[in-house]
Amino acid sequence: MSLRRVSRRLAIAALIFSALGGAAPAPADGLATAAADQKAFQAFFKDRFPNLPVAEFGNGPYAVNAEMRKQWEDIMQFPPYDFALDEGKTAFETPFANGKSYADCFANGGIGVRQTYPTFDTKTGEVVTLDLAINRCRIANGEKPLPYQTGMMASITAYMAETSRDKPFDIKIPDDPRAIAAYEAGKEYFYTRRGQLNFACASCHVTSAGQRMRGDILAPAMGILAAFPIYRSDWGSMGTIDRRFTSCSSQMRSEPLPPQDPAYRNVEYFLSFMSNGVPITGPGTRP
Amino acid sequence: MKTCLIVALLTIAVPALAADQTSATTALTAADQSEALAGSLGNRWIPAEAALKAARAALAKQDWDTTLTEATRAKALADRAVEQAREQKTLWRDAVIR
Amino acid sequence: MASTIRVRAQANGPTTDVQALIQHPMDSGFVKDSDGNLVPPHYIETVTFEHAGKIVLTSNWGPAVSKDPYTKFSFKGGAKGDVLNVTWVDNLGKTDTVAAKIA
Numbered sequence: 001m002s003l004r005r006v007s008r009r010l011a012i013a014a015l016i017f018s019a020l021g022g023a024a025p026a027p028a029d030g031l032a033t034a035a036a037d038q039k040a041f042q043a044f045f046k047d048r049f050p051n052l053p054v055a056e057f058g059n060g061p062y063a064v065n066a067e068m069r070k071q072w073e074d075i076m077q078f079p080p081y082d083f084a085l086d087e088g089k090t091a092f093e094t095p096f097a098n099g100k101s102y103a104d105c106f107a108n109g110g111i112g113v114r115q116t117y118p119t120f121d122t123k124t125g126e127v128v129t130l131d132l133a134i135n136r137c138r139i140a141n142g143e144k145p146l147p148y149q150t151g152m153m154a155s156i157t158a159y160m161a162e163t164s165r166d167k168p169f170d171i172k173i174p175d176d177p178r179a180i181a182a183y184e185a186g187k188e189y190f191y192t193r194r195g196q197l198n199f200a201c202a203s204c205h206v207t208s209a210g211q212r213m214r215g216d217i218l219a220p221a222m223g224i225l226a227a228f229p230i231y232r233s234d235w236g237s238m239g240t241i242d243r244r245f246t247s248c249s250s251q252m253r254s255e256p257l258p259p260q261d262p263a264y265r266n267v268e269y270f271l272s273f274m275s276n277g278v279p280i281t282g283p284g285t286r287p
Numbered sequence: 288m289k290t291c292l293i294v295a296l297l298t299i300a301v302p303a304l305a306a307d308q309t310s311a312t313t314a315l316t317a318a319d320q321s322e323a324l325a326g327s328l329g330n331r332w333i334p335a336e337a338a339l340k341a342a343r344a345a346l347a348k349q350d351w352d353t354t355l356t357e358a359t360r361a362k363a364l365a366d367r368a369v370e371q372a373r374e375q376k377t378l379w380r381d382a383v384i385r
Numbered sequence: 386m387a388s389t390i391r392v393r394a395q396a397n398g399p400t401t402d403v404q405a406l407i408q409h410p411m412d413s414g415f416v417k418d419s420d421g422n423l424v425p426p427h428y429i430e431t432v433t434f435e436h437a438g439k440i441v442l443t444s445n446w447g448p449a450v451s452k453d454p455y456t457k458f459s460f461k462g463g464a465k466g467d468v469l470n471v472t473w474v475d476n477l478g479k480t481d482t483v484a485a486k487i488a
Contacts, residue, residue, distance in 0.1 A: 037383070037384070040384050040385050041384050044384045074457075075455075077393070077404055077457075078391065078393070078404055078405075078406040078455055080406075080453060080455075082391065082406065083408050083453070086387065187383070188379055191379040191380070191382040191383055192375045192379040193371065193375050193378075193379075194329075194330050194371070194372075194375070195330075195332060195333070196332045196333065196334050196364070196367075196368075198371065200379070200382060202382050206382075206384065236451060236452045236453075237452075250333065253332055253333040253334060254330065254331070254332060254333065255331035255332065255333055255336055263329065
């Protein structure tokens with residue numbers, strides 16, 4: 001068979017493969033690619049914000065705008081997430097009806113582990129976020145799952161984040177093609193333009209990081225998840241990563257996906273891995 | 288060129304169209320199909336969904352003119368969404384920080 | 386039940402610096418819930434800060450103040466160990482009070 005015939009057949013096969021919804025195959029050395037991505041990503045932001053210590057990247061707009069930082073320091077004398085934090089601690093320490101508790105589902109009893117999430121579960125072949133892990137813990141112990149966007153889920157993750165405050169993000173990608181594919185899918189999602197406004201996550205949080213969008217300052221993508229869950233003044237309440245992802249989708253006039261959709265979990269995985277080394281600053285407060 | 292496309296996406300104006308039941312339902316079916324395709328590519332646009340909802344509501348009231356207008360708008364938006372998803376399948380790589 | 390009032394009072398020479406965070410929905414009565422029904426007004430009307438039998442600050446709030454309001458002010462007087470009483474009353478007649486120690 002001629003080379004042209006072979007390559008044409010391969011091209012058709014690839015077309016059929018992708019039409020059937022198959023993602024592009026993972027790159028030859030996925031882990032090396034991910035490591036190189038991370039290095040380039042962090043170099044980009046350190047170059048864009050040369051005087052910013054790595055620890056500050058978890059403070060989003062407050063790291064890059066002096067006026068906002070002053071207001072933030074004022075607010076932080078009495079963090080608005082305080083009530084949620086208290087509620088979360090109490091809930092975390094209260095046993096389930098069957099006598100077990102959240103501590104039984106997590107390494108180190110769930111204390112000081114937030115910075116390792118999301119993880120890749122090689123048993124089920126999917127990305128597991130902290131929020132998903134909490135609900136799986138509840139279901140495994142005969143409790144109803146919590147809604148993802150706010151309320152008790154935000155309170156419990158606030159407490160778990162607080163126990164990890166200042167611990168650097170430590171996300172691992174196991175040498176498993178499914179994990180690498182999830183990472184790559186998250187990367188693709190982050191850089192893909194979507195919605196009527198034709199924005200990608202990167203449009204605001206890479207290209208325009210540190211600049212204004214109407215009255216807001218856009219946070220750099222590096223470390224952007226470190227402060228979650230957040231009390232957002234705009235919401236007047238707590239919100240999880242899901243709350244922010246779904247509202248960001250809407251703001252681009254793209255129909256939001258359901259909370260904890262694999263696409264959202266994958267992009268959380270990608271963003272968190274890109275932020276390895278940035279300390280947890282959650283729970284946080286934002287404008 | 289890209290800017291023109293973006294401006295066009297935001298200002299899809301549909302001229303007033305006179306309709307009957309057949310043209311209205313045909314347009315709605317076509318719009319549904321386009322939006323389903325956009326959905327399979329993971330790119331449903333909020334305004335497309337809104338126009339479809341308006342078209343269905345108009346159909347229920349047997350308002351053929353509005354059904355046709357909204358369905359035409361929905362299809363136009365859904366088709367752009369499909370185009371965007373297909374282009375982005377390769378274009379996204381250009382944006383990756385290297 | 387935990388208090389809805391958190392106070393931090395710091396003696397600072399001749400003055401005392403006070404910060405307080407009060408947990409309250411502060412519903413204006415103008416906002417609708419997801420079913421389209423108006424959420425009834427429920428907001429704090431007055432907050433009083435009292436030290437050594439004297440009221441050092443009265444806040445007259447209302448529907449324009451947002452949820453979980455935060456107050457910061459200073460008053461002349463007060464010393465470490467003194468008590469600062471903070472009390473709020475809302476439009477439904479509910480109330481809460483706390484006796485905070487000046488640090």
